[in-house]
Amino acid sequence: MTARRGILVAAVLLAAALLTWWLWPSSSSKPVARSAAGPYLVQLKVDSPRTGDNTVDLDITDQRGDSATPDRVSVEPAMPQMGHALPPSTATAVTPGHYRATVNLPMPGQWEIAVKLSGAPGSGSATFSVQAN
Numbered sequence: 006m007t008a009r010r011g012i013l014v015a016a017v018l019l020a021a022a023l024l025t026w027w028l029w030p031s032s033s034s035k036p037v038a039r040s041a042a043g044p045y046l047v048q049l050k051v052d053s054p055r056t057g058d059n060t061v062d063l064d065i066t067d068q069r070g071d072s073a074t075p076d077r078v079s080v081e082p083a084m085p086q087m088g089h090a091l092p093p094s095t096a097t098a099v100t101p102g103h104y105r106a107t108v109n110l111p112m113p114g115q116w117e118i119a120v121k122l123s124g125a126p127g128s129g130s131a132t133f134s135v136q137a138n
């Protein structure tokens with residue numbers, strides 16, 4: 006095997022490994038990591054994401070970890086690889102710092118869910134990856 010072919014084989018194997026890692030179904034009933042969104046920290050949770058309506062729970066705090074109560078919170082799913090962008094759903098406060106929205110995902114696959122928040126301390130957004138089955 007020539008050195009050049011060796012490099013090609015290595016590149017193909019690496020691509021296959023990355024694709025496997027990327028396509029591997031992640032059972033994300035556990036919360037996705039907390040993300041900074043402007044003056045807020047947001048944690049998003051969806052139990053067994055699937056095609057159709059999903060309940061999205063959001064825990065929102067300030068940078069110190071105290072419950073935050075932004076005036077407007079919206080949840081906006083997109084599938085960039087396929088050019089899908091869905092209209093935002095409004096999340097409503099269940100308790101201070103805990104918001105909930107219903108989000109319809111029209112097809113299975115990897116969704117990017119953007120959470121947009123605004124309130125007295127400012128506005129921000131964070132995007133979470135969700136694998137829907």
Ligand SMILES: [Cu+2]
Nearest residue numbers: 084087089112
């Ligand atoms: Cu799609």
